[in-house]
Amino acid sequence: MNRSLAIFGGSTLIYVGLAILMGVLPGIWLSKVPPTPGLKPLTPLEARGRAVYVSEGCFYCHTQQVRPLSGDKPFGRPSAPGDYVYQTPELLGSERNGPDLSNVGTRQSSNVWQYIHLYEPRAVVPQSIMPAFPWLFQIVNKVPAEEKPVPLPLQFAPGGSVIPSDDGKALVAYLLSLKQPVLAPTQPGAPPSGPLGGTPGFDASKGAALFADNCASCHGAEGKGVPGTFPPLAGDPVVNAANPAAHIGTVLHGLSGKMINGQKYEAQMPSFADQLSDQQIADIIDHERSSWGNRGALITAADVVAVRANEPRQQRAAAPAQASPVPAQAPAFDAAEGSKLFADNCAVCHGAEGKGVPGTFPPLAGDPVVNATDPAEHITTVLRGLSGKTINGQKYEAEMTPFADKLSDQQIADIIDHERTSWGNRGPLVTPSDVAKARAKK
Amino acid sequence: MLVPVLGGTANFLLTFRGRYERIYRSPAVFILIGVYGYLLGSTQGTFEAFRSLQQLWHLTNYTVGHSHLTMYGFVTFAIWGGVYALLPRATGKYPYNLAMGVHFWLSAIGVAIYVAALSAAGTIQGLDWLRGLTFIQSVEDAAPYWLWRSVGGSLMFAGHLVFAFNVWTMTFGRSYATLAAAETVPA
Numbered sequence: 001m002n003r004s005l006a007i008f009g010g011s012t013l014i015y016v017g018l019a020i021l022m023g024v025l026p027g028i029w030l031s032k033v034p035p036t037p038g039l040k041p042l043t044p045l046e047a048r049g050r051a052v053y054v055s056e057g058c059f060y061c062h063t064q065q066v067r068p069l070s071g072d073k074p075f076g077r078p079s080a081p082g083d084y085v086y087q088t089p090e091l092l093g094s095e096r097n098g099p100d101l102s103n104v105g106t107r108q109s110s111n112v113w114q115y116i117h118l119y120e121p122r123a124v125v126p127q128s129i130m131p132a133f134p135w136l137f138q139i140v141n142k143v144p145a146e147e148k149p150v151p152l153p154l155q156f157a158p159g160g161s162v163i164p165s166d167d168g169k170a171l172v173a174y175l176l177s178l179k180q181p182v183l184a185p186t187q188p189g190a191p192p193s194g195p196l197g198g199t200p201g202f203d204a205s206k207g208a209a210l211f212a213d214n215c216a217s218c219h220g221a222e223g224k225g226v227p228g229t230f231p232p233l234a235g236d237p238v239v240n241a242a243n244p245a246a247h248i249g250t251v252l253h254g255l256s257g258k259m260i261n262g263q264k265y266e267a268q269m270p271s272f273a274d275q276l277s278d279q280q281i282a283d284i285i286d287h288e289r290s291s292w293g294n295r296g297a298l299i300t301a302a303d304v305v306a307v308r309a310n311e312p313r314q315q316r317a318a319a320p321a322q323a324s325p326v327p328a329q330a331p332a333f334d335a336a337e338g339s340k341l342f343a344d345n346c347a348v349c350h351g352a353e354g355k356g357v358p359g360t361f362p363p364l365a366g367d368p369v370v371n372a373t374d375p376a377e378h379i380t381t382v383l384r385g386l387s388g389k390t391i392n393g394q395k396y397e398a399e400m401t402p403f404a405d406k407l408s409d410q411q412i413a414d415i416i417d418h419e420r421t422s423w424g425n426r427g428p429l430v431t432p433s434d435v436a437k438a439r440a441k442k
Numbered sequence: 443m444l445v446p447v448l449g450g451t452a453n454f455l456l457t458f459r460g461r462y463e464r465i466y467r468s469p470a471v472f473i474l475i476g477v478y479g480y481l482l483g484s485t486q487g488t489f490e491a492f493r494s495l496q497q498l499w500h501l502t503n504y505t506v507g508h509s510h511l512t513m514y515g516f517v518t519f520a521i522w523g524g525v526y527a528l529l530p531r532a533t534g535k536y537p538y539n540l541a542m543g544v545h546f547w548l549s550a551i552g553v554a555i556y557v558a559a560l561s562a563a564g565t566i567q568g569l570d571w572l573r574g575l576t577f578i579q580s581v582e583d584a585a586p587y588w589l590w591r592s593v594g595g596s597l598m599f600a601g602h603l604v605f606a607f608n609v610w611t612m613t614f615g616r617s618y619a620t621l622a623a624a625e626t627v628p629a
Contacts, residue, residue, distance in 0.1 A: 069497055071571030096501040096567075099577045127582050343576045 036082035038181030042174070049174025052167045053091065056133065063093035063100045064178070074344060076103030076180045080221065083180060098130055105179040106406075112398040113349060114172045115150040115164055116360065123156040124348055124357060136168030151360045151397060183209055207287030210280050215288075223292040231260050234292035244285065244299045248307040251281055278304040333429060338418030341411055345403065346419075354423040360398055362391050365423035375416065375430045379438040382412050409435040443491075447484040451477060469526030469542065472519045475550055479515025483508065498572065503584065504564025507557045514553050514598070522549075522605065529612045537608040545604040552597030555590055563587035 042050060053059070068078040079102055084090045108114065113124060119137050121128040139160040143149050149161040164172065219225050225232035233239050237260075238246045254271035257264065272281060278301040285304075289296030343352065349361040356363035364370050368391075369377050385402035388395065403412060409432035416435075420427035454477040458465055465471055486508055490499060499505060522545075530536045563584040570580035 063501060067500075069572075070574065071497075071568075073574075074577065094501070095503070095505065096577075097503075125578060127578050127585075129581060129585070129588075340574075340576075347576075 030081050033081040033085065035085035036080055036181045036183070039083065039085065040177070041086045042177060045170050046174045046177045048167075049170035049172070049177075050087065050091075052136075052171040053174055056136075056171070058101075059091045059093045061093075061095060061097035061130070063096050064090070064102045065092045066100055066102050066180075072100065075100035076106070077183060079180075080183065101175065101178055103178065103180040105176040108348065109176060109401050110349075110399050111172050111176060112151065112360075114175055115168070116152060116357075118168065118171070119150060119152065119162060120156045123153050124361075133168075136165055136171060137162050138165050153357045153360055203283060204287065204290075206280075207283035208291075210276070210284045211287045215284065223288065223294075231258075231263075231265050233288050234294060236260065236294075239288050239294050240296045242297050244289075244297065244303055245307055247285055247289075247296070248281070248299065248304055251285060252304070252307060273308070277301075278308070333414055333417040335418065335421070337411075338414035339422075341407070341415045342418045345407070346415065349398070349400070354419065354425075359394060360396070362389075362394075362396050364419050365425060367391065367425075370419050370425050371427045373428055375420075375428065375434060376438060378416055378420075378427070379412070379430065379435055382416060383435070383438060404439065409433075409439070443484065443488040447481065447488070451481040454480075469523050471546060472523030472526065475546075476516050476520035476523060479511055479517075479519060483512035483516055486511065498568040499564055500568075502564035502567040502571075503560045503587075504568065507560030507564060510553060510560070511557045514549075515557070519549070525609070529609070533613055535612050535615070537611045541604055541608050541611070545601050545608060548597050548601030548604065552594045552599075552601060554594070556594030556598065559587045559590035559594060563591070 064079075066072045066075045066077065066079045072078070083102070115137075117124050117130075118133045120132045120134075121130040122132075137150065139158050139162055141160045143161045143163060147163045149163055152162055219231070219233050223233040238250065241247065250269070252271060252273040254269040256269060259265075276284070281304045282299055282301045286298045288294060289298060350356050350364050351361075354364040369381065372378065381400070383402060383404040385400045387399040388397060390396075407415070412435045413430050413432045417429045419425060420429060454473075458470075458474060458477075465474055489495060490504075490508060526537065526542060566583050566587070567580045570583055571577075
């Protein structure tokens with residue numbers, strides 16, 4: 001009897017202990033995380049949309065969690081605990097039959113696109129396997145004055161005009177509210193004006209963002225690490241050492257099994273030598289050396305180069321090949337990059353073959369602006385977006401998203417050059433400096 | 443995890459040893475599949491726990507295939523074996539041997555196709571994402587395997603209908619007892 005009591009009671013205790021340690025305590029800790037700066041609470045309409053999202057089962061196939069993996073980059077930055085403050089229970093999802101939606105409000109901000117896509121996904125993405133949700137819409141013969149009909153492509157349009165129901169509007173409002181705020185440095189302005197200011201300057205916001213993308217998932221946004229598993233960086237001797245060689249070497253090549261303050265850390269830290277540039281590594285290291293009470297001497301990209309140079313010979317042999325001579329000035333462009341960027345950013349509306357969606361999204365194949373000798377209008381359209389333009393006698397109402405804040409000059413140039421050389425188009429190529437010039441013009 | 447899994451499997455299989463001729467002709471064959479489902483699914487789960495493999499398979503269809511190998515190939519088959527063994531003892535009515543066999547093969551072949559198709563689809567999805575292809579490309583690449591998933595799932599569903607019929611024969615229906623009453627197991 002005593003023995004069975006010990007077995008039963010002991011196993012219950014172990015189970016309860018584990019539940020508290022792995023569920024309750026982290027839950028309490030996470031519930032105190034402040035909202036990510038810039039995150040807005042849901043409006044009543046968006047909250048209703050969230051209920052529709054749940055009742056329609058969107059989370060069976062869509063996640064709302066971006067992992068710090070290269071494969072997750074198209075969905076946004078890695079998710080942070082503060083992103084979920086206004087949405088409990090969190091709709092994390094467990095399977096991606098469809099793309100992650102954490103940042104869909106930024107990635108696909110056109111409500112017209114969202115309505116068409118919900119009514120019939122294959123009208124905009126032919127290969128889609130998403131079910132259609134026609135019950136979120138009404139088909140009417142006469143469109144009420146305050147409503148706008150959904151501009152469906154002809155082959156998908158039913159008899160009458162399609163207008164979204166209240167649930168449909170709420171769901172789209174919720175989807176468009178899913179925007180990841182940009183992670184700002186924790187204390188704006190503080191790190192660069194630290195006590196060691198004056199030494200090599202670095203861009204604090206860049207360092208903080210890079211740290212958030214690459215390091216914070218283990219070492220914590222506040223540099224506290226995870227006790228016993230991932231070492232804290234706040235107060236770490238290597239981070240505060242006057243000689244930065246060990247610090248740089250750790251970021252370049254990773255580390256595991258090191259004893260720090262009497263605690264052995266087994267988890268393998270990845271190597272970043274091939275993933276980040278010298279400048280990026282210097283920014284991260286300077287962020288670490290000037291945050292959370294750390295006071296290590298700042299470094300420059302040149303220091304990182306010096307530590308890289310001490311690598312074994314075979315690795316060094318590969319280095320000069322990568323450090324290619326001065327980039328060529330001719331307007332050559334990377335066709336593969338342009339094609340990929342186009343697929344990621346433009347193809348959902350304009351179609352992978354540049355055919356668009358008749359009457360809703362204009363085709364790019366044969367478009368006069370795309371083939372114009374002066375690329376100014378083409379560049380401006382990509383930078384600032386467009387709507388309500390008449391092309392070849394057809395008026396296009398749907399709003400095109402501006403890309404000025406989402407893509408670099410080089411990326412925009414790659415996309416434009418892809419469009420100007422594909423599907424029979426023969427427009428002259430553009431360079432990133434053309435894009436920069438167009439940006440400068442207001 | 444490997445230690446309890448291999449230990450548990452060895453326990454089951456050594457209990458079965460030497461009696462296969464009888465097992466193949468009794469509901470215990472469901473339990474036998476359950477043991478293999480347990481061995482494969484739990485071993486697979488152990489390896490899936492590696493971080494490097496999670497980066498590939500997490501959030502893909504591979505997880506769904508793994509879940510069906512364990513929840514269906516292991517748990518459900520073990521429960522079926524128990525129902526077919528115990529229910530006749532309670533009601534005195536036996537299912538048709540043929541119908542039990544049809545249920546067994548529909549479900550066993552169905553789940554095998556289902557798991558194989560989703561494991562392949564999930565691996566392809568994961569590789570596509572790691573290679574930085576667009577999401578819709580991974581949908582296109584996995585689509586043919588979803589056809590096979592439907593084939594496997596349809597076989598499994600047909601098996602469930604046969605199971606419902608068998609439960610009916612064991613309870614309310616007329617029993618054609620072709621099975622000899624189970625022998626008393628020597629202690």
